[in-house]
Amino acid sequence: MKNILKQKPNLTEYSNSNNLIKLLKENNKAKIRENLNEYHPSEIASLIQVSNSKERKKILQLLTYNFNNQVLIELDPSFLENISDEIDVNILIKAINELDSDESALIFRSLSHKKKEIILPRIKKKNRILLEHNLSFPENSAGKLMQSELVKIPKGFNVGDVIDLIRSSKNLPKIFYDVYVVDSKNTFYGSVSLCKIISSKRDINILDLLKKNQESVDYRLDQEDVADIFRKRNLTSLAVVDGDKCLLGIINIENIVDVIDDEAEEDLLKLAGAGKQSFYGAILKVTKARFTWLFFNLFAAFFASFIIKNFENTIANLAILAALMPVVASMGGCSGTQSLTTAVRAIAMKQLTLSNSFRSISREMFIGLINGLVFSTAAFLVTIFWFDDLTLSLVISLSLFINLIFGSIFGTSIPIILTRVGVDPAIASGTFVTMLTDIFGFFMFLTLATIYLV
Incomplete structure (x- = not known):
């Protein structure tokens, strides 16, 4: 040993x-x-x-x-x-x-x-x-995921008949976990695990061994919803049927693992504004996928610049504000992105819905408030040490405190709103959150500076 x-x-x-x-x-x-x-x-x-x-x-x-x-x-x-x-x-x-x-x-x-x-x-x-x-x-549907190779069992068979059929069959799937019971019209009745068949007596009717709460999915169901069923019910395989409940094929857990990986990768790329693309995709195709949100970001950046331009007299009178502006916008954007990532993932996992949206937004607002207290205090201490200006330190710390709170609110509420209007939150949320936290942060900081410093 x-x-x-x-x-x-x-x-x-x-x-x-x-x-x-x-x-x-x-x-x-x-x-x-x-x-x-x-x-x-x-x-x-x-x-x-x-x-x-x-x-x-x-x-x-x-x-x-x-x-x-x-x-x-x-x-x-x-x-x-x-x-x-x-x-x-x-x-x-x-x-x-x-x-x-x-x-x-x-x-x-x-x-x-x-x-x-x-x-x-x-x-x-x-x-x-x-x-x-x-x-x-249809693309990204259960039908696209399924395999047609499966073991069908007539509903009148007993366990002995099933075992004999499996032993004598020359066209078994390479890997299978269950057998599927159908009638003469191919109507799906349910499935029985191989483990259950092996451990049962030969004379038991196969219908008596059907799994309880039997699941099947329509071939048109989106693959993300199929993956969610596998995840929640800990399935190894799942029957795919048509509108008349006729058995078309099955989906195995191996297919779903790939779907979960692909969907997670896709959401990550969408959050970065890179669209649905592959590392090996053609250059023009990848460029096109990124173009839309780069263009929207350009528009957002000019809009933020427009806000700053309206305060050019304030900045001209106190140039040091230009050095501190990125602190407020960057911290608000970071807070918003953290909340956004959590919200988008929760929506994808069916954990965040309209029914619990208010509770989720309130929770993120409280988190933003705590972070705001901590980091606004840190910003106050750094600014007063650096510039030895009490009013300036209070302005930067108050602006940062408010922007961190609103960043958390924006990051959670925008994905919920986009989901409500039928837009994929993973695609559009990042750009909206960044734009709003930048604009709100600049506006808040420069407004307070105009009131108390100029």
């Missing part, structure tokens, strides 16, 4: 990517081919994405004879679209024919238009039907 405890952790999996890079630089093709199975598809995908075009071409050539389909799944969709013309057509056809329908559709959607036209006629008929079925569903 002591020897086991003294053993160092195996760091091989963390160094595999570095080994790949080293072997690639040494041009050791034989060694790479020999050890290719040791590398996880995600490690190979990462290497492909960080390599230059010359190195990438060499890697793809080495992979041709022993290609793992999962490598394509691990690649960023935007990156796959950019390099799809570099990948051998036979590799793409093989992957689409062998992977589950949801993964095949993900790869196909990421290909260039030219590649799609070449590949589609060469896909097996059965797979092509499933692929076209998936592509027909």
Whole structure:
């Protein structure tokens, strides 16, 4: 036991990517081919994405004879679209024919238009039907996430029949957690976990083992709402149905993990005003995604400058105000951004709604008040030490105190208002909050300075 405890952790999996890079630089093709199975598809995908075009071409050539389909799944969709013309057509056809329908559709959607036209006629008929079925569903919907491969069980079966069916079937999904009970018209009755089937007697009717409070989702439901159902109910899989409750397919937890990651990344980019984009996106596409909010920021900056211009006599008489103005605006903006980030995330998680909005705004206002007391006191002490001016110190501290409170209020209320009018708060909130805290901070500080200092 002591020897086991003294053993160092195996760091091989963390160094595999570095080994790949080293072997690639040494041009050791034989060694790479020999050890290719040791590398996880995600490690190979990462290497492909960080390599230059010359190195990438060499890697793809080495992979041709022993290609793992999962490598394509691990690649960023935007990156796959950019390099799809570099990948051998036979590799793409093989992957689409062998992977589950949801993964095949993900790869196909990421290909260039030219590649799609070449590949589609060469896909097996059965797979092509499933692929076209998936592509027909609305974007970001449950239908787009689902896979068609599942285990259907007639409602009259008992446990023994189910076990025999699973054992004799040659077309089982690669991974499945539940079986799905339907009638002769494919109407969904419910699901039964494999664990429940294995632990039950053979003569028990499958209907007696159905999960309680059985969940299913319409194929049109937004993927964020699907992820929310998985998160709240701790599901591993979920049935997808149409308007007549006919079973169309299932969504597994693996798909939802990707959705949660993608949605979190998307919200982060939106908060920064970068829009929905990818690190590997085309330059013009990324530029267009950022343009709208850069333009709005330019307008907001000129509006703030207009406020300052109205106080040019005050600033001319007391130039030191120009040095202190950024303190008020910056602190208010920081307070607003903190509240904004919390609010947007709470809205996405369905924790902040109109019913508890007043309580949330009041809470953030109180937080802003406490921070305001602390930092306005700090600003007062720094300013009086620096400029030895009591009135100036009181003006800067009072302005900072008020702007920190209102920054917190703006940061929470604006996402709620935008949600109410049907605008994604993650997209627009940041720009509005920054504009309001800047304008309010400058106006408050310069107004007080005009009254008490000039």
